[in-house]
Amino acid sequence: MIRTLSFLPGNTPNMLINGETLGADALILDLEDAVSPAEKDTARILVRNYLRTQRIRKTFLIVRINATDTAYWRDDLAIILPEKPDAVLPTKVSGRQMLDTLTAEMSRVEQDAGLERPTPLLPLIETAMGVENAIEIASYSDRIMGLALGGEDLTADLHCKRTKEGQEIFYARTRLVCAARAAGVNVFDTPFTDVDDMEGLEKDAQFAKALGFSGKLVISPRHIDTVNAVFSPTEEEIEYARLILACIRDAKAQGKGVVSLRGKMIDAPIVARARQVVEDARQIFGEEEDTDE
Amino acid sequence: MHIEKTAAAGTLESSDCLVTVEPSASEIKLEIESVVLSQYGEEIRGTVLETLKSLHVQAASVHVQDKGALNCVIAARVEAAVLRAQGEGGQE
Structure with missing residues (x-):
């Protein structure tokens, strides 16, 4: 990055x-x-x-x-x-x-x-x-x-x-x-x-x-x-992105088609953005790759 | 390469060196002034001679005024000065 x-x-x-x-x-x-x-x-x-x-x-x-x-x-x-x-x-x-x-x-x-x-x-x-x-x-x-x-x-x-x-x-x-x-x-x-x-x-x-x-x-x-x-993601942004990815993982496990977090619908663009934030954090801070999905 | 005229490259700023080459009749004459001559004099000499050899320079009078330049900088300044002494490059 x-x-x-x-x-x-x-x-x-x-x-x-x-x-x-x-x-x-x-x-x-x-x-x-x-x-x-x-x-x-x-x-x-x-x-x-x-x-x-x-x-x-x-x-x-x-x-x-x-x-x-x-x-x-x-x-x-x-x-x-x-x-x-x-x-x-x-x-x-x-x-x-x-x-x-x-x-x-x-x-x-x-x-x-x-x-x-x-x-x-x-x-x-x-x-x-x-x-x-x-x-x-x-x-x-x-x-x-x-x-x-x-x-x-x-x-x-x-x-x-x-x-x-x-x-x-x-x-x-x-x-x-x-x-x-x-x-x-x-x-x-x-x-x-x-x-x-x-x-x-x-x-x-x-x-x-x-x-x-x-x-x-x-x-x-x-x-x-x-x-x-x-141009680096903040701690809050990284944490929120990880939470989204965890929600998606849980939803998949439970067979849910629609996911919401904090009252907000989690759709494909939000998931894509979350993946990008986690990837940016990994490249910048050397954090472990998120494997929640 | 044949040194046809006097030419110089580099500066006297920190981490740089000023290299001047002049025509010489039959050999390499090398003079080095350096703030780190006692520690790195032989290394500087080796870098200059190796660069001249790679450029096929067999006769030249070379004066190096070193201000703590790394080998890659010394080699670059020697090469640039030699090329300028051919009439190639930017300036004499």
Whole structure:
């Protein structure tokens, strides 16, 4: 389960080597905005060596490559893909045509490297066209592991101001959640960019969770714990989910077709949600798998 | 690879190193400055020489200013500096 995806500059060894201690579920090793054009070559080699030698823990490692309208992205793929990152984060993904270009190059590199498994993609949606084509992108192929929203570039493309309240990206958020869920993939919210406003961060993350996001991108290590907490089930939620599953088990044993708990009908969507909460708890807290069913 | 010109890669920030390579007539000349030279000097030397060998560099003057970099960082900076000395990569 991925709740937090934390960006790390690809050319800063001190941050890279400490990255896995930060507590994020996924790290995004950034070859794009965090690396100046003059250092793209050194960052690529450093990230490659990091992937090759420093994978100590189980953190999900994603590499953000440069945009397909730059001179860098093909070299990014050529050097990074053979090291089998868990996923690649392409930027400003706008639709099928861009994905065709990108995946053709990926397949070529993967074939040359003798890789058996296609590298998953987590497209970053940060243009109006990308938002409008969200379902096309989310359902493009089995490579797509989820969608991620980039609110800063999106608002620039929309010619509007980015605010903490985020009304200007409400449509994009809901459209991405709907598209990703329809395609059966995860969906990650845009980062909260005020590093010091922890109250605002929690509110923003809770809103994203309420909309249906799986987790959230973070640009500051200080934001990781808060976002992890928001996207984790609470003790009460876990307890209630276990109770539902126990009720279902008992009902089956007694041959009952209709089940209610605390005066509320327990139907299929509620059971599915309970299973998801228990599974999330197992992944996050390492609790034993529920075998009540 | 032949070192055609002077080139550098890396920084002097903590956990990084700055590697400078220059043309040399016939051998590898290696100079290391490190905050952990007494403890890890030989390991750093081994990493640099191994990286140069993997890149088929037989003659170069190499200067490493280490600020506590891990081996994977040292190897990355040496490789980047050598590639830049070929005229490939980003900058000299």
